[in-house]
Amino acid sequence: MNRDKILLSHGSGGKRSTDLIQNLFFNYFDNKILISGGDSAILNIQTNNLAFTTDSFVVDPLFFPGGDIGKLAVCGTVNDLAVSGAVPKYLSVGFIIEEGLEFDVLEKLVKSIAETAKTANVKIVTGDTKVVNRGKCDKLFINTSGIGELDSKFKKISSGEKIQPGDKILINGFIADHGIAVMSARNELKVQADVQSDCAPLNGLIGEVLAISENVKFMRDATRGGLATVLAEIVKNRNFGIHLIEEKIPVRESVRGMCEFFGFDPLYVANEGKVVMIVSDNDAEKVLEKLQKNEFGKEAQIVGEVVNEHSGKVVLQTQIGGKRIIDMLLGDQLPRIC
Amino acid sequence: MKHIDEYRDKKLVDLLLKQIWETSKTPVRLMEVCGGHTVAIRKFGIPELLPSTIKLLSGPGCPVCVTGKSFIDKAIKLSKIPETIITTYGDLMRVPGSSSTLENERANGAEIRMVYSPLDSIEIAKEYPSKKIFFPGIGFETTSPATAVTVLQAKKEKLDNFFLLSAHKIMPPAMEMLIDDEVQIDGYICPGHVSTITGSGIYNGIVENFGLGCVITGFEPVDLLQGILMLVKQFESGNPKVEIQYKRAVKAVGNIKALKLLDEVFELKDDWWRGLGNVPKSGLKLKTEFKKFDAELNFQLNLPEPKEEKGCICGEILKGLKLPSDCKMFGKICTPENPVGACMVSTEGSCQAFYKYQL
Numbered sequence: 001m002n003r004d005k006i007l008l009s010h011g012s013g014g015k016r017s018t019d020l021i022q023n024l025f026f027n028y029f030d031n032k033i034l035i036s037g038g039d040s041a042i043l044n045i046q047t048n049n050l051a052f053t054t055d056s057f058v059v060d061p062l063f064f065p066g067g068d069i070g071k072l073a074v075c076g077t078v079n080d081l082a083v084s085g086a087v088p089k090y091l092s093v094g095f096i097i098e099e100g101l102e103f104d105v106l107e108k109l110v111k112s113i114a115e116t117a118k119t120a121n122v123k124i125v126t127g128d129t130k131v132v133n134r135g136k137c138d139k140l141f142i143n144t145s146g147i148g149e150l151d152s153k154f155k156k157i158s159s160g161e162k163i164q165p166g167d168k169i170l171i172n173g174f175i176a177d178h179g180i181a182v183m184s185a186r187n188e189l190k191v192q193a194d195v196q197s198d199c200a201p202l203n204g205l206i207g208e209v210l211a212i213s214e215n216v217k218f219m220r221d222a223t224r225g226g227l228a229t230v231l232a233e234i235v236k237n238r239n240f241g242i243h244l245i246e247e248k249i250p251v252r253e254s255v256r257g258m259c260e261f262f263g264f265d266p267l268y269v270a271n272e273g274k275v276v277m278i279v280s281d282n283d284a285e286k287v288l289e290k291l292q293k294n295e296f297g298k299e300a301q302i303v304g305e306v307v308n309e310h311s312g313k314v315v316l317q318t319q320i321g322g323k324r325i326i327d328m329l330l331g332d333q334l335p336r337i338c
Numbered sequence: 339m340k341h342i343d344e345y346r347d348k349k350l351v352d353l354l355l356k357q358i359w360e361t362s363k364t365p366v367r368l369m370e371v372c373g374g375h376t377v378a379i380r381k382f383g384i385p386e387l388l389p390s391t392i393k394l395l396s397g398p399g400c401p402v403c404v405t406g407k408s409f410i411d412k413a414i415k416l417s418k419i420p421e422t423i424i425t426t427y428g429d430l431m432r433v434p435g436s437s438s439t440l441e442n443e444r445a446n447g448a449e450i451r452m453v454y455s456p457l458d459s460i461e462i463a464k465e466y467p468s469k470k471i472f473f474p475g476i477g478f479e480t481t482s483p484a485t486a487v488t489v490l491q492a493k494k495e496k497l498d499n500f501f502l503l504s505a506h507k508i509m510p511p512a513m514e515m516l517i518d519d520e521v522q523i524d525g526y527i528c529p530g531h532v533s534t535i536t537g538s539g540i541y542n543g544i545v546e547n548f549g550l551g552c553v554i555t556g557f558e559p560v561d562l563l564q565g566i567l568m569l570v571k572q573f574e575s576g577n578p579k580v581e582i583q584y585k586r587a588v589k590a591v592g593n594i595k596a597l598k599l600l601d602e603v604f605e606l607k608d609d610w611w612r613g614l615g616n617v618p619k620s621g622l623k624l625k626t627e628f629k630k631f632d633a634e635l636n637f638q639l640n641l642p643e644p645k646e647e648k649g650c651i652c653g654e655i656l657k658g659l660k661l662p663s664d665c666k667m668f669g670k671i672c673t674p675e676n677p678v679g680a681c682m683v684s685t686e687g688s689c690q691a692f693y694k695y696q697l
Binding site for chain 2: 253256257260263310313315318319320321322323324325327330
């Protein structure tokens with residue numbers, strides 16, 4: 001196999017495509033369902049309820065501190081399934097590659113996908129590769145879709161219809177790391193921050209929480225738009241509000257510094273390993289303890305609560321005791337962050 | 339975080355608030371004329387912590403807001419010249435001109451690059467010698483020294499493909515005009531960053547001619563509350579003066595090096611401000627010896643005078659006569675996603691600060 005650059009013919013469906021599939025993808029994504037080589041993956045599903053999701057990844061640069069586009073592509077889809085209360089099982093991976101991408105780069109990313117999938121305990125069961133002319137895409141774009149099994153008792157988590165005043169808002173750690181890490185890797189700002197992306201599969205952590213509490217009313221991963229946007233979306237057109245306490249929200253010192261310097265609000269900066277949970281008052285402490293014992297939840301905090309007042313609005317109690325509204329992200333703080 | 343946390347300290351904040359509540363007896367209207375202050379005041383939720391005697395007004399402190407549509411129209415016209423790159427601060431991308439924005443023009447194929455420093459334009463000009471690089475310069479004394487350095491660097495590098503479109507302005511003439519216009523103001527919360535460059539002397543005229551207190555203030559809650567307390571004390575004792583609250587950054591003499599740079603590169607011109615109209619000697623244009631870098635002189639930019647939006651009360655808001663919530667379009671037709679007026683476009687604009695933060 002030509003191990004130098006990816007050529008248009010690698011996506012043609014001919015010999016080079018087969019080479020790529022058998023010697024690269026099969027090698028790393030090794031599992032029986034994929035290797036059987038049919039036009040569709042045939043899946044054995046244990047439940048009546050499936051969760052199904054898709055996401056595309058265009059992050060620039062491909063590699064950043066704490067992750068890469070491959071790891072991101074697995075975590076993004078795994079987390080979308082997990083926050084719906086599902087157990088992620090199977091993923092598809094589609095690559096759109098710009099002609100001339102170095103083979104080594106692709107291999108590194110495929111390896112990263114395989115490793116992350118292993119950590120997240122999901123299988124890559126189907127995929128596709130297209131190669132486009134130079135300049136028609138930027139190095140590499142990835143799409144992943146995923147299927148998860150959903151226990152019917154968690155069916156209402158994704159809509160949040162059981163949320164009620166008194167429920168507590170939890171987050172599993174420092175916010176805004178991913179956005180700042182990617183921005184810093186781009187070097188557009190000519191400032192280097194020693195910050196790693198928080199990119200991580202959260203299905204393990206979420207599974208542990210769901211095993212001890214049936215009172216998790218809502219979950220969402222706080223990706224683009226950050227914590228603020230997730231909360232603003234939840235309250236929209238609902239008959240409750242959210243009271244958020246600024247000093248409880250975990251933000252790393254270095255990230256706060258970068259945000260102050262460049263005028264970003266960490267509440268709106270992207271995360272790739274953060275889940276917002278809304279949990280009944282009774283179970284909140286128990287869930288917090290569980291989160292803090294997991295490697296992806298050490299810095300978890302209760303950051304606010306659902307209230308009867310100011311319905312439809314998120315109000316932040318600032319660290320000096322003032323109050324302000326938290327609305328959705330306006331425009332795009334940082335394009336191509338995931 | 340060091341150098342920040344101490345200025346957001348709840349105990350200090352409470353102490354200052356207690357003193358403000360004790361000191362303020364007579365109703366007083368204080369105006370901030372810096373977009374950074376507008377945002378900080380709303381972001382930390384300061385107004386609702388103050389006694390009802392103190393009213394905070396937002397003045398013409400947001401450069402994007404006071405700059406007319408014609409500036410964007412000119413930048414767009416320049417972007418259509420073949421082999422051109424526009425380098426710009428991100429704030430300008432979404433500001434509406436008469437019929438388009440730089441963001442739209444980029445989608446239509448114009449080459450428009452966001453930069454964090456005007457000096458990046460020089461690097462781009464060197465990298466693409468066959469292209470023309472235009473930098474639309476905007477801002478008050480805080481940003482104009484960086485533009486001055488860029489022009490000097492262009493001269494030093496003997497570039498003939500870098501051009502400046504200047505909408506740079508200076509603050510004091512507008513502050514004086516507002517008082518002349520009989521806007522009811524009892525004291526100015528003076529801009530911290532502008533004053534690091536200019537020093538405190540530029541406000542002497544406001545005290546001497548108009549009897550208004552001026553306190554140069556920082557951007558953290560403790561700064562703002564201390565600045566407000568100083569102004570209230572001046573007002574209550576009938577003793578207006580120029581004071582510096584933001585002493586860790588501002589010296590009375592200012593930044594002499596930066597002032598020299600400004601003086602070397604720019605001269606004053608009459609300039610148009612949204613809300614205020616023509617303000618004599620309030621704008622900065624390149625001196626004759628730098629005319630080869632002046633986009634206005636080297637390119638045909640005569641455009642029809644744009645009309646301001648009907649129903650938009652940006653002008654009155656910038657003068658502190660009305661609040662954003664007084665505008666019929668606010669939050670309905672005019673939102674940050676679909677801004678009608680400049681005060682809603684700019685992250686430092688009063689309308690956007692109100693929309694984003696106000697309860």
